[in-house]
Amino acid sequence: MDLKKQEDFLNNIASKLGRPRRSGVEPPKWESKPYLHLYEGKSHEELIEDFITNLGQLNTKVDRISRDQFAASLGNVIQDFEVRSTVYWDDEALDSLCLSDVLEKNQIDAFRWDPNENEEEMKQRTAHVDLGIVFADLGLAETGTVVLFNGGGRGRLVSLLPPKFLCILSEKDIVPRLTQAVQKVHERVSEGLPACINFITGPSRTGDIEMDLAFGVHGPGKVHVILLKDE
Amino acid sequence: MSAHPLIFNERVDKALADPILKKALPLTQDRLRGGRINAAEQLGNVEEWRELASQIRSHTIANLDSYLEELVTNVRKNGGHVHFAATSDDAVEIITGIAKEKNAKSVVKSKSMVSEEVHINKHLEDMGIKVVESDLGEYIIQLANETPSHLIAPAIHKTREQVREMFSKVAGRQLSDETTELTAFAREKLRQEFLQADIGISGCNFAVAESGSVVLVSNEGNARLTTTVPKVHIAMMGMERIVPTWNELDMVVSMLTRSATGQKISVYVTGINSPRQSEDSDGPEEFHLVILDNGRSNILGTAYQEALNCIRCGACLNVCPVYRHIGGHAYGGVYSGPIGAVLTPLLGGYEEWLELPYASSLCGACSEACPVKIPLHDLLIEHRKDEVEMGLTPFSEKMAFKGFGFATSHPSVYETAVKLAHSGMGFLAKDGVISKGPGMLGGWTDVRDLPQPAKQSFREWWKKEGKGRNQ
Numbered sequence: 187m188d189l190k191k192q193e194d195f196l197n198n199i200a201s202k203l204g205r206p207r208r209s210g211v212e213p214p215k216w217e218s219k220p221y222l223h224l225y226e227g228k229s230h231e232e233l234i235e236d237f238i239t240n241l242g243q244l245n246t247k248v249d250r251i252s253r254d255q256f257a258a259s260l261g262n263v264i265q266d267f268e269v270r271s272t273v274y275w276d277d278e279a280l281d282s283l284c285l286s287d288v289l290e291k292n293q294i295d296a297f298r299w300d301p302n303e304n305e306e307e308m309k310q311r312t313a314h315v316d317l318g319i320v321f322a323d324l325g326l327a328e329t330g331t332v333v334l335f336n337g338g339g340r341g342r343l344v345s346l347l348p349p350k351f352l353c354i355l356s357e358k359d360i361v362p363r364l365t366q367a368v369q370k371v372h373e374r375v376s377e378g379l380p381a382c383i384n385f386i387t388g389p390s391r392t393g394d395i396e397m398d399l400a401f402g403v404h405g406p407g408k409v410h411v412i413l414l415k416d417e
Numbered sequence: 418m419s420a421h422p423l424i425f426n427e428r429v430d431k432a433l434a435d436p437i438l439k440k441a442l443p444l445t446q447d448r449l450r451g452g453r454i455n456a457a458e459q460l461g462n463v464e465e466w467r468e469l470a471s472q473i474r475s476h477t478i479a480n481l482d483s484y485l486e487e488l489v490t491n492v493r494k495n496g497g498h499v500h501f502a503a504t505s506d507d508a509v510e511i512i513t514g515i516a517k518e519k520n521a522k523s524v525v526k527s528k529s530m531v532s533e534e535v536h537i538n539k540h541l542e543d544m545g546i547k548v549v550e551s552d553l554g555e556y557i558i559q560l561a562n563e564t565p566s567h568l569i570a571p572a573i574h575k576t577r578e579q580v581r582e583m584f585s586k587v588a589g590r591q592l593s594d595e596t597t598e599l600t601a602f603a604r605e606k607l608r609q610e611f612l613q614a615d616i617g618i619s620g621c622n623f624a625v626a627e628s629g630s631v632v633l634v635s636n637e638g639n640a641r642l643t644t645t646v647p648k649v650h651i652a653m654m655g656m657e658r659i660v661p662t663w664n665e666l667d668m669v670v671s672m673l674t675r676s677a678t679g680q681k682i683s684v685y686v687t688g689i690n691s692p693r694q695s696e697d698s699d700g701p702e703e704f705h706l707v708i709l710d711n712g713r714s715n716i717l718g719t720a721y722q723e724a725l726n727c728i729r730c731g732a733c734l735n736v737c738p739v740y741r742h743i744g745g746h747a748y749g750g751v752y753s754g755p756i757g758a759v760l761t762p763l764l765g766g767y768e769e770w771l772e773l774p775y776a777s778s779l780c781g782a783c784s785e786a787c788p789v790k791i792p793l794h795d796l797l798i799e800h801r802k803d804e805v806e807m808g809l810t811p812f813s814e815k816m817a818f819k820g821f822g823f824a825t826s827h828p829s830v831y832e833t834a835v836k837l838a839h840s841g842m843g844f845l846a847k848d849g850v851i852s853k854g855p856g857m858l859g860g861w862t863d864v865r866d867l868p869q870p871a872k873q874s875f876r877e878w879w880k881k882e883g884k885g886r887n888q
């Protein structure tokens with residue numbers, strides 16, 4: 187029944203297009219690459235600077251630090267954002283920064299997004315903490331975007347429900363623009379994508395009341411990025 | 418297509434008499450249009466972007482059956498459910514069916530024009546289900562019991578004071594008219610709705626065939642909440658909203674956000690690739706994709722096929738001198754502005770939407786602004802020709818033959834067109850030389866027999882001639 191509907195639907199499209207049904211079409215190789223000039227010839231250092239500048243224009247501070255400065259840097263964010271509670275990803279990259287120890291030293295009420303915990307409780311808790319902390323997979327220089335491949339201990343609510351958001355990113359994962367990011371997603375298709383991929387660029391915003399800009403209407407209204415230098 | 422209690426003339430009259438619109442429309446248009454022009458200037462080679470985006474869209478539509486088949490195969494492989502809806506009624510049946518099966522009490526929605534097309538809110542409410550729009554602009558107009566008046570800024574016709582009043586009523590206390598306070602109230606209120614909703618209904622900016630993904634573009638984050646918090650997610654997609662692979666997605670998303678608001682990218686671009694997976698403890702357990710035709714297939718293979726390339730950025734609304742005067746509601750359909758004038762008669766039939774192709778000055782600014790190069794004003798002329806051939810003309814026949822619209826002979830509209838065109842030219846100027854084919858006003862002069870604009874205002878002209886067709 188459903189399949190018949192599908193066949194009718196698709197056959198109708200083919201007939202309106204005035205040709206037999208097509209199947210398995212692949213897109214042509216597009217010759218034009220209009221985005222190239224935006225980053226060609228830029229060094230990685232310049233891309234990193236672009237990333238920082240672009241986020242700066244979106245009310246988002248980026249701290250570029252070496253790993254041994256992490257505790258101090260996080261301490262500053264905690265002060266700036268007046269953080270008392272937080273939820274963070276269950277992620278090796280965060281563990282390698284001894285995140286939970288630093289949070290404990292700062293007397294933060296912190297919990298890990300743990301897929302084995304009671305789901306409803308975690309959701310409620312996440313909805314009530316001050317800050318969500320994640321480690322991004324990629325950064326896009328042209329836009330100041332961070333890319334998150336969610337899944338398992340990398341819960342998608344962590345970057346969404348709390349009013350403030352801290353994203354940690356390694357410098358080496360900064361690429362020029364969306365072009366490189368979608369290429370990486372494209373390459374992962376055959377092994378299966380996670381349920382959700384987020385591209386996040388600065389704080390949640392709206393202009394729906396007389397075009398007056400306001401932050402944080404649904405997603406986090408304050409965002410901070412800690413960028414780890416390559417060592 | 419859509420219930421519009423007033424006839425076209427009455428809707429235009431009403432809009433022209435509205436002092437709020439008179440202030441809000443130019444403000445919104447200028448802000449959004451300025452953003453787009455800046456973004457285009459930053460690119461430097463926007464014509465190359467438009468060309469590629471247009472090729473991608475045309476290729477996809479020309480092979481729509483194949484890409485849709487690939488999409489739904491992958492959605493199913495990823496554990497999602499697929500529903501094909503040939504008509505609006507089919508879509509309603511599918512979605513109310515899911516709601517019934519899930520015994521849903523409440524639904525949250527993120528912005529979806531397709532859902533407006535099928536009036537899903539009304540049908541769900543008739544079943545006793547609470548439906549809450551979560552986009553701030555949509556929430557405002559839902560409280561006001563109205564429909565969106567702009568693709569990107571649905572509530573531009575509402576003032577801060579009106580918002581304050583409506584929100585205060587919901588809150589049960591007096592709120593100030595500060596944007597931050599009003600926004601904070603909406604966050605709190607809508608967050609409660611999200612946490613208790615049984616179903617989230619979203620639109621679909623683009624589906625990606627190669628991976629069975631639905632991609633949503635938003636600034637507020639409500640689309641993320643809608644597709645993450647409730648146990649069931651239904652995405653409603655117009656059948657043409659698809660790209661072959663993630664690589665093509667790059668181009669259309671880049672063009673969409675730059676053309677809509679001038680942002681290089683929106684705050685959130687979210688790829689939903691499947692329902693939650695075994696190791697996840699958030700995200701919906703069920704994912705349904707509803708693919709809607711509702712008249713779109715009738716456009717395939719006709720002179721109007723390119724209208725299906727539309728990525729709903731709203732750029733054509735923001736440059737249109739007619740939209741500037743009458744706003745979105747006067748068009749009467751779900752889609753307004755130049756794209757609405759092209760699309761609505763195609764989806765809803767000439768009989769009901771006879772005047773819409775005349776809601777244009779044919780100045781060509783829309784075609785010049787369109788990021789996927791839809792020749793909007795040519796398609797409007799095509800409509801007028803078709804109407805004449807069918808013996809259907811809304812205004813006097815002489816006017817129709819001359820390619821006259823209700824706007825072509827009035828200075829205020831003409832001047833707006835010229836002004837918009839001039840300020841839009843900046844980004845096309847390279848090395849001090851304006852390098853482009855037919856000028857912004859090309860479309861205007863291309864139309865044969867166009868008289869010089871008379872020394873008369875749009876309002877005056879409308880009074881005298883615009884209402885030529887007495888009902």
Ligand code: SF4
Pocket residue numbers: 676726727728729730731732733734756783786787788789790791793
């Ligand atoms: S017709 Fe073009 S300009 Fe208008 S909304 Fe569609 S894509 Fe944007």
